[in-house]
Amino acid sequence: MACSTASLAATLLAFALMFQACVAGRRRLTALVQEPAITMKYHKAALLSGPIAVNFIWYGDFTAPQRAVITDFVSSLSAAPRAAAQSQPEPSVSTWFKTARKYYDTSKARFPALRLGSHAVDRNCSLGRRLTERDLLRLAARGAPSRAINLVLTAADVAVDGFCASRCGTHGASPRSRAGRFAYVWVGNPASQCPGQCAWPFHQPVYGPQAPPLTPPNADVGVDGMVISLASMIVGTVTNPFGNGFYQEGSADAPLEAATACAGVYGKGAYPGYAGALLVDPASGASFNANGAHGRKYLVPALVDPDTSSCATLG
Numbered sequence: 001m002a003c004s005t006a007s008l009a010a011t012l013l014a015f016a017l018m019f020q021a022c023v024a025g026r027r028r029l030t031a032l033v034q035e036p037a038i039t040m041k042y043h044k045a046a047l048l049s050g051p052i053a054v055n056f057i058w059y060g061d062f063t064a065p066q067r068a069v070i071t072d073f074v075s076s077l078s079a080a081p082r083a084a085a086q087s088q089p090e091p092s093v094s095t096w097f098k099t100a101r102k103y104y105d106t107s108k109a110r111f112p113a114l115r116l117g118s119h120a121v122d123r124n125c126s127l128g129r130r131l132t133e134r135d136l137l138r139l140a141a142r143g144a145p146s147r148a149i150n151l152v153l154t155a156a157d158v159a160v161d162g163f164c165a166s167r168c169g170t171h172g173a174s175p176r177s178r179a180g181r182f183a184y185v186w187v188g189n190p191a192s193q194c195p196g197q198c199a200w201p202f203h204q205p206v207y208g209p210q211a212p213p214l215t216p217p218n219a220d221v222g223v224d225g226m227v228i229s230l231a232s233m234i235v236g237t238v239t240n241p242f243g244n245g246f247y248q249e250g251s252a253d254a255p256l257e258a259a260t261a262c263a264g265v266y267g268k269g270a271y272p273g274y275a276g277a278l279l280v281d282p283a284s285g286a287s288f289n290a291n292g293a294h295g296r297k298y299l300v301p302a303l304v305d306p307d308t309s310s311c312a313t314l315g
Helices: 003-012 022-032 064-078 081-087 093-104 133-140 221-239
Strands: 040-042 051-059 113-122 148-154 169-173 183-188 246-248 303-305 310-312
Touching: 051 064, 051 133, 064 093, 064 113, 064 221, 093 221, 093 303, 133 148, 133 183, 148 221, 169 221, 183 221
Parallel strands: 051 113, 051 148, 148 183
Antiparallel strands: 040 246, 169 183, 303 310
């Protein structure tokens, strides 16, 4: 939305917005415009169901604290409802993930019960420091062969085809085999390669308004950026694991899924360049919107709520 349009909003709301910048007027205007419905259609393919192990393949050098941030995020997703209520104050990662559960209400599948699986560490980068799509699948195969989501997590000095240029992560599935079939997710650490693309709003964007970056809740721009991408890709995996599950009609070649359809939206009132209204930790000044396991705080993306066909945020 152009600045001139935002100025019109400021005129219409003159008493409330007088002397404010164009950007502030723009923020109010978003509240007045009804967003078009985002309809996610179920294309009848199989979904994940029952117990699913989430296995970690760490490729490159990750510190123990970095691994803990990401592992705790997955723990936040996998916590049983009663345990989550006790360990994750609202708004919580567990509550955020319940939006994905709604998609299963229109299918015959049982929503998957995620659990922490195995960890494999390849600190010396046995496949090199420049990976192809085929390499990602080879790495993902180091996890379980079936009933699994295998996470491939690449360190900041590892290049992956398409990373930064067109994507911050991806998800897919292995070919069918006698051993079964697994889903996988890849996410890269953008700290040194493209923090403006893949760690916003914790780093200034490459393009657009250059507002000051927000403070990351786990004090690591790259890893907190990874959590955002990981959250998006895990929801995509759960709702569209094999490429013909839930996605926006007409987008099969590059499907907009439950999270990617709401890219850049983290809180109410969000618009391009503004993440939305977020919580702020009074001790650290960090911005977040969800509490997680072990006292963690995270920033997670909005998800399309199938009940409202709109991007739903926590709070």
